[in-house]
Amino acid sequence: MSDKIIPLEKAIADHIQDRDEVALEGFTHLIPFAAGHEIIRQQKKDLTLIRMTPDLIYDQMIGMGMAKKLVFSWGGNPGVGSLHRLRDSIENGFPHTIEIEEHSHADISSAYVAGASGLPFTVLRGYTGTDLAKQNPEYVKWIECPFTGEKLAATPAFTPNVTVIHAQQADRKGNVKLWGIIGVQKEAAMAAKKIIVTVEEIVDSFEDGDVNATIIPHWLVTAISEVPGGSKPSYAMGYYKRNNEFYKQWDEISQDRDRFHEWMDTYVTKVENFNEHLQKLEVNNG
Amino acid sequence: MADYTKDEMMTITAANKLKDGMVCFVGIGLPSAACNLARLTHAPNAVLIYESGTIETKPDVLPLSIGDGELAETASHVISVPEVFKYWLQAGKVDAGFLGGAQIDKFGNINSTVIGDYNNPKVRLPGAGGAPEIASNAKQTLVVMRHSKRAFVDKVDFITSTGYLNGGSEREELGIKGEGPAVIITDLGILKPDPETKEFYLESIHPDVTVDEVRENTGWELKIAEELETTPEPSAEYLGILRDLNERTALAHSG
Numbered sequence: 001m002s003d004k005i006i007p008l009e010k011a012i013a014d015h016i017q018d019r020d021e022v023a024l025e026g027f028t029h030l031i032p033f034a035a036g037h038e039i040i041r042q043q044k045k046d047l048t049l050i051r052m053t054p055d056l057i058y059d060q061m062i063g064m065g066m067a068k069k070l071v072f073s074w075g076g077n078p079g080v081g082s083l084h085r086l087r088d089s090i091e092n093g094f095p096h097t098i099e100i101e102e103h104s105h106a107d108i109s110s111a112y113v114a115g116a117s118g119l120p121f122t123v124l125r126g127y128t129g130t131d132l133a134k135q136n137p138e139y140v141k142w143i144e145c146p147f148t149g150e151k152l153a154a155t156p157a158f159t160p161n162v163t164v165i166h167a168q169q170a171d172r173k174g175n176v177k178l179w180g181i182i183g184v185q186k187e188a189a190m191a192a193k194k195i196i197v198t199v200e201e202i203v204d205s206f207e208d209g210d211v212n213a214t215i216i217p218h219w220l221v222t223a224i225s226e227v228p229g230g231s232k233p234s235y236a237m238g239y240y241k242r243n244n245e246f247y248k249q250w251d252e253i254s255q256d257r258d259r260f261h262e263w264m265d266t267y268v269t270k271v272e273n274f275n276e277h278l279q280k281l282e283v284n285n286g
Numbered sequence: 287m288a289d290y291t292k293d294e295m296m297t298i299t300a301a302n303k304l305k306d307g308m309v310c311f312v313g314i315g316l317p318s319a320a321c322n323l324a325r326l327t328h329a330p331n332a333v334l335i336y337e338s339g340t341i342e343t344k345p346d347v348l349p350l351s352i353g354d355g356e357l358a359e360t361a362s363h364v365i366s367v368p369e370v371f372k373y374w375l376q377a378g379k380v381d382a383g384f385l386g387g388a389q390i391d392k393f394g395n396i397n398s399t400v401i402g403d404y405n406n407p408k409v410r411l412p413g414a415g416g417a418p419e420i421a422s423n424a425k426q427t428l429v430v431m432r433h434s435k436r437a438f439v440d441k442v443d444f445i446t447s448t449g450y451l452n453g454g455s456e457r458e459e460l461g462i463k464g465e466g467p468a469v470i471i472t473d474l475g476i477l478k479p480d481p482e483t484k485e486f487y488l489e490s491i492h493p494d495v496t497v498d499e500v501r502e503n504t505g506w507e508l509k510i511a512e513e514l515e516t517t518p519e520p521s522a523e524y525l526g527i528l529r530d531l532n533e534r535t536a537l538a539h540s541g
Binding site for chain 1: 314315337338339340349350351352353354355357358359364365366367368371372375376399404407409410411412413414415416417418419422423444445446447448451456457460461462463539540
């Protein structure tokens with residue numbers, strides 16, 4: 001067994017520092033909730049949180065005051081509405097005002113590709129004429145294609161200190177395998193200085209023949225933790241479905257500051273680990 | 287009084303704008319309902335792409351989020367997010383982008399970022415997501431939105447996704463590849479851009495809706511087509527298929 005396979009508590013304690021730029025990625029699918037909760041329990045501070053779709057996990061982290069800055073491209077509760085803790089921070093400065101750096105999906109995904117490629121910036125077309133570009137001249141600049149003269153937007157590469165992802169499997173050597181909606185996880189991981197992965201299960205070895213699956217090889221991974229159910233209430237293809245009902249419930253829980261804190265106390269800060277969190281949710285909600 | 291709702295009228299009218307065989311980039315919510323209705327009726331070969339990287343997806347129920355498992359399980363294949371934006375959208379392989387938004391103006395610019403000032407917003411909306419690239423890179427965009435004075439404004443507070451900017455040929459002069467919004471379908475009628483000024487006017491009005499009602503719900507001096515059409519009523523077949531789809535969806539998302 002690889003010595004990179006360690007408990008999640010240790011992975012977070014050893015590899016995420018206050019003030020780090022951290023990307024917890026996963027596009028609706030495989031969102032690393034277990035790792036996010038552990039970061040909250042360890043009270044990491046002044047983090048720059050990067051993520052295309054902040055989702056409930058960043059709503060929780062922002063509401064608990066872990067973030068100094070949010071870098072994102074779509075900050076809502078998919079199919080439900082707003083992220084109320086994010087909005088409370090932006091609109092009312094509660095628990096404090098976070099700095100916002102806002103992009104488009106195409107931009108962030110491309111910025112990870114640039115980071116993974118070791119390039120300083122990326123180019124794209126979509127910003128022409130938009131107020132996002134006008135509002136953010138420090139990270140959307142205009143260049144001329146040296147071959148055609150076309151005017152294109154240039155935006156800086158993303159190179160997070162740590163990228164955290166959840167995957168279906170790792171093997172005993174520490175290779176990581178994910179499938180289904182793969183989002184930007186490979187790019188975000190390859191762009192980062194450190195990679196922390198939680199997985200549904202550790203298998204002896206992957207099945208032969210599936211050579212096109214998305215793999216992050218063991219020598220690039222910093223730490224792996226086995227956390228079954230670690231992306232709930234999002235989903236892991238082949239393991240469990242998305243808990244759409246919880247996404248709807250979150251709308252109510254997160255609207256009220258006191259109710260939010262009570263929920264976080266009960267289900268996150270005062271539990272030992274993610275397994276206890278899942279058990280408690282099940283007991284209290286049937 | 288007809289036995290269908292305004293939302294049903296809007297969705298079915300929007301579905302009818304999608305042609306069979308089109309490669310269509312689908313936004314969540316109203317666009318997703320319209321595109322899937324089209325696929326289940328007159329456009330069985332429409333290729334639906336969601337920004338989660340699900341290609342040629344045929345969901346049995348409408349997804350709650352843009353990355354629901356249903357979309358991946360019923361797709362012909364699934365690609366990464368960078369690929370979907372680079373190889374598909376940016377490279378011009380998408381015929382139509384189907385969009386919604388919180389605010390749209392008379393030149394078809396869409397706001398999904400903030401109401402009020404960007405740095406001190408009255409309402410913070412979710413933000414851009416994939417919309418700016420859909421609006422600029424799809425060969426054309428189709429917009430579906432509920433009509434109201436708050437949503438249909440003279441000038442949007444923030445241009446998240448470009449329509450025709452200040453009108454005329456500004457969009458083309460900036461070198462934006464896609465042609466821009468071809469039509470706005472609402473629960474009251476169908477709006478089209480004037481070929482010269484690019485200002486949206488009322489081309490067709492839904493049955494049982496008055497021109498005054500449309501004007502009252504529009505934040506600019508809405509021009510009316512000289513020969514204003516009446517949108518055809520939805521057929522019983524389309525209504526039945528849409529209601530079945532909505533029922534299956536409600537059931538699937540309740541547990």
